[in-house]
Amino acid sequence: MTPHPSTLPAVLSPVITPFSQDGQPDAQRLARQCAWLLANQVGLAIFGTNSEANSMSVGERIDALHALIKAGLPADQMMPGAGACSVTDAIELTRAAVDAGCAGTLTLPPFYYKDVPDDGLFAYFAAIIEKVGSSKLQVYLYNIPPVSKVGFSLPLIERLIKAYPKTVVGMKDSSGDWAYTESVIKAFKETGFRMYAGSETFLLRTLRAGGVGCISATANVNPKAISSLAAHWQEPDADARQAALDQIRGIFQRRPMIAAMKAAAAHFSGDAQWAALRPPLVALDAAQREGLIQELNSVGFSMPGL
Amino acid sequence: MTPHPSTLPAVLSPVITPFSQDGQPDAQRLARQCAWLLANQVGLAIFGTNSEANSMSVGERIDALHALIKAGLPADQMMPGAGACSVTDAIELTRAAVDAGCAGTLTLPPFYYKDVPDDGLFAYFAAIIEKVGSSKLQVYLYNIPPVSKVGFSLPLIERLIKAYPKTVVGMKDSSGDWAYTESVIKAFKETGFRMYAGSETFLLRTLRAGGVGCISATANVNPKAISSLAAHWQEPDADARQAALDQIRGIFQRRPMIAAMKAAAAHFSGDAQWAALRPPLVALDAAQREGLIQELNSVGFSMPGL
Numbered sequence: 001m002t003p004h005p006s007t008l009p010a011v012l013s014p015v016i017t018p019f020s021q022d023g024q025p026d027a028q029r030l031a032r033q034c035a036w037l038l039a040n041q042v043g044l045a046i047f048g049t050n051s052e053a054n055s056m057s058v059g060e061r062i063d064a065l066h067a068l069i070k071a072g073l074p075a076d077q078m079m080p081g082a083g084a085c086s087v088t089d090a091i092e093l094t095r096a097a098v099d100a101g102c103a104g105t106l107t108l109p110p111f112y113y114k115d116v117p118d119d120g121l122f123a124y125f126a127a128i129i130e131k132v133g134s135s136k137l138q139v140y141l142y143n144i145p146p147v148s149k150v151g152f153s154l155p156l157i158e159r160l161i162k163a164y165p166k167t168v169v170g171m172k173d174s175s176g177d178w179a180y181t182e183s184v185i186k187a188f189k190e191t192g193f194r195m196y197a198g199s200e201t202f203l204l205r206t207l208r209a210g211g212v213g214c215i216s217a218t219a220n221v222n223p224k225a226i227s228s229l230a231a232h233w234q235e236p237d238a239d240a241r242q243a244a245l246d247q248i249r250g251i252f253q254r255r256p257m258i259a260a261m262k263a264a265a266a267h268f269s270g271d272a273q274w275a276a277l278r279p280p281l282v283a284l285d286a287a288q289r290e291g292l293i294q295e296l297n298s299v300g301f302s303m304p305g306l
Numbered sequence: 307m308t309p310h311p312s313t314l315p316a317v318l319s320p321v322i323t324p325f326s327q328d329g330q331p332d333a334q335r336l337a338r339q340c341a342w343l344l345a346n347q348v349g350l351a352i353f354g355t356n357s358e359a360n361s362m363s364v365g366e367r368i369d370a371l372h373a374l375i376k377a378g379l380p381a382d383q384m385m386p387g388a389g390a391c392s393v394t395d396a397i398e399l400t401r402a403a404v405d406a407g408c409a410g411t412l413t414l415p416p417f418y419y420k421d422v423p424d425d426g427l428f429a430y431f432a433a434i435i436e437k438v439g440s441s442k443l444q445v446y447l448y449n450i451p452p453v454s455k456v457g458f459s460l461p462l463i464e465r466l467i468k469a470y471p472k473t474v475v476g477m478k479d480s481s482g483d484w485a486y487t488e489s490v491i492k493a494f495k496e497t498g499f500r501m502y503a504g505s506e507t508f509l510l511r512t513l514r515a516g517g518v519g520c521i522s523a524t525a526n527v528n529p530k531a532i533s534s535l536a537a538h539w540q541e542p543d544a545d546a547r548q549a550a551l552d553q554i555r556g557i558f559q560r561r562p563m564i565a566a567m568k569a570a571a572a573h574f575s576g577d578a579q580w581a582a583l584r585p586p587l588v589a590l591d592a593a594q595r596e597g598l599i600q601e602l603n604s605v606g607f608s609m610p611g612l
Contacts, residue, residue, distance in 0.1 A: 023433075054391040054418035057398070058363070085360040085391070087585050092363070110586045111418065112360035114453060120586035127329075127585060147420060149455055150586075279393050279433060280416045280426030280456075 014048025320354025
């Protein structure tokens with residue numbers, strides 16, 4: 001079976017969120033970053049982990065979404081994060097995404113309580129889907145146990161797909177556990193389930209196994225090369241392309257990743273304000289920043305057009 | 307040095323939150339539970355972990371607080387939970403608590419990102435304290451690494467006390483790690499730091515070591531016996547009282563605790579709606595419920611006056 005139809009591209013980025021000097025989300029800078037990603041064939045998984053979305057209030061997230069739409073950015077390229085600890089927050093975020101015409105939502109499980117039963121996780125997703133009550137809603141399950149500490153068992157995924165076959169359409173898997181990713185692809189491919197790897201490290205393997213692409217932090221800084229591999233993955237140079245992606249990924253991954261991506265955005269755009277993060281995350285210090293830029297320069301990395 | 311002055315009692319309860327049939331927080335039932343706790347000398351740590359506070363939106367929590375004040379419950383007996391993943395949410399919750407006249411706030415660290423630097427955690431608390439900007443604010447650090455997966459190092463606590471000596475006045479320690487609790491009491495007793503154990507299991511040890519009491523889930527169901535130990539801890543029967551508390555605690559702790567406390571509240575009040583929880587938590591099933599009530603009956607437990 002072919003994957004569920006979608007307007008979303010093979011590669012999306014959890015778009016980093018710029019903060020102004022007074023610590024507020026900066027919708028203008030965010031709109032520019034989104035436009036640059038789209039120009040590099042990367043879709044907009046706004047309000048993800050790497051967007052510091054959970055460090056923003058529900059109102060701040062919805063205001064930013066509306067500002068992006070108003071700035072002319074296409075909702076059919078958007079998959080906003082819409083999960084929360086509180087099911088009422090998740091319902092509000094999901095409704096706003098559907099009302100704005102977003103192509104999908106990326107939904108964390110409720111992540112405060114640990115070791116919760118699948119029945120409770122199912123009830124959370126059921127409440128969101130039924131309260132929003134829209135045939136336009138396409139939910140992607142966001143599996144990121146290294147951060148959320150709450151994951152998706154295969155029986156839970158199966159139960160959700162069976163209950164909501166046209167709504168629960170896919171997953172972003174940031175487990176970093178390829179055996180898990182592969183098992184989910186295999187188990188649900190026949191339902192049209194769309195698997196996005198959580199990092200370009202797994203992009204080629206995911207596409208070869210029947211997944212649809214990746215939603216990756218470093219697509220914020222290296223979008224063109226990542227989307228190009230997705231476009232040319234069946235060509236002979238695919239493994240070489242993957243190796244090149246892995247090299248750049250490694251440079252960011254060896255550092256606090258979100259801070260490092262923002263430092264790179266600040267450096268290559270010439271806009272120092274990009275380096276700001278919200279607590280509890282902190283910006284790179286001068287020495288870390290210098291080390292990052294030196295290493296990026298040494299491999300000829302840049303962010304053209306930013 | 308004696309502890310920072312406070313109107314709060316030695317024992318508080320993270321008050322369980324009743325939900326109506328349509329899943330909304332039920333302020334009327336909540337007010338009755340609060341009045342019953344106060345009548346048993348237990349203060350109101352509303353919006354804690356056992357209150358399912360993180361399963362509620364910021365607006366739902368503030369509305370519930372206002373409803374309790376309107377119902378005549380005393381703000382000087384309240385320590386609402388006011389932490390959040392988003393610092394803007396934490397500021398809003400803290401401001402509402404201060405404006406309502408609450409005696410303190412119980413503040414979780416931001417708990418989405420893991421392995422964050424102390425600098426980032428300090429920045430979160432500094433932002434809350436400085437944006438709220440009230441000399442009336444008394445912040446209690448909420449340490450619950452088994453759930454939040456983010457804790458407080460001793461150097462972080464020291465830095466917060468030094469920066470805000472009249473505002474960062476205490477902690478609820480739900481680490482379950484007595485060596486940690488004791489080390490925090492010893493390190494900061496001379497500053498007037500008020501330590502509440504996170505469970506009555508540690509109540510006697512905490513009082514003997516120089517702490518001020520406990521904030522405990524099971525104070526929702528066994529308030530009188532717990533507050534009585536706090537009132538009589540220097541008397542000869544204190545160890546026997548502690549052992550009796552531990553027996554009741556054990557009965558609840560061997561089950562999903564929040565669901566078990568709500569089942570007990572439903573049973574002893576005759577109000578079945580008390581058993582409802584919000585996802586991702588689920589109510590006890592019939593067999594679990596029966597087992598709980600049987601065991602409680604076998605030790606002569608009841609909730610008089612509820």
